[in-house]
Structure formats: structure tokens, C-alpha cells
Amino acid sequence: MTDSLSKVFAALSDPIRRDMVARLSDADATVSELAEQYDVSMQAISKHLKVLEGSGLVTRGRVAQTRPVHLEAEVFDLMTKWIERYRRQAEERYRRLDAVLAEMDTPNRKDTAS
Structure with a gap:
């Protein structure tokens, strides 16, 4: 339990990731939709999403050509x-x-x- 909790709190330690979680609490979004809001590279967005995924906070799916991100x-x-x-x-x-x-x-x- 503590290890999972540590991963969640570590994932939320970054303001971009906290903002992504806040945005995903309203509705699922594609990686591109999430990336639009930030002045960072798509590679940086992918790294942030991997951290969120690793903590269990989000999952990514595949719908046709898109990769929707879902808040868990x-x-x-x-x-x-x-x-x-x-x-x-x-x-x-x-x-x-x-x-x-x-x-x-x-x-x-x-x-x-x-």
C-alpha cells in the first residue's frame, strides 16, 4: 500500500501532472488535447503521462487513431x-x-x- 501511495504522491508532485489530473477529472482527453495546454514538447507530455500511468492514476486506451487518457x-x-x-x-x-x-x-x- 505504501509503495502505491508513494507513487501517487510522487506523480502529483509536479504541477503539470496535477493539472492533467484536474483536467481529466472533468472528462477523458486525448494525448494531443492534453498537450495543447502546455508549453512543453510532446516527448515531455508522454513522460508525464507515463509517470501518471505508473502510479495508476491514469490509463490510456486506443480508439481508432486516438489514444484517450482516462483518470482512474x-x-x-x-x-x-x-x-x-x-x-x-x-x-x-x-x-x-x-x-x-x-x-x-x-x-x-x-x-x-x-
């Missing part, structure tokens, strides 16, 4: 579960901190009331 949304479930686990842990730490701070504040109120 299930991969986001893996990321979401990982992020959610740590979000819950962080929220619990904040709740405990709030309780400690509230407890520390209570004696000060008694002192000022006297």
Missing part, C-alpha cells in the same frame, strides 16, 4: 483513506490541546474573581 478515480480512495487517518489523528490532538488549554485557563479565572 479509485486511486483517490487510497489517498483519501491515508489522508483521513492522519486528519482524524490531528483533530484528536487538537481536541486534547483545547482541553489542556481550557483547564489551564480555569484557575486563572478563579484567581481574578477573588
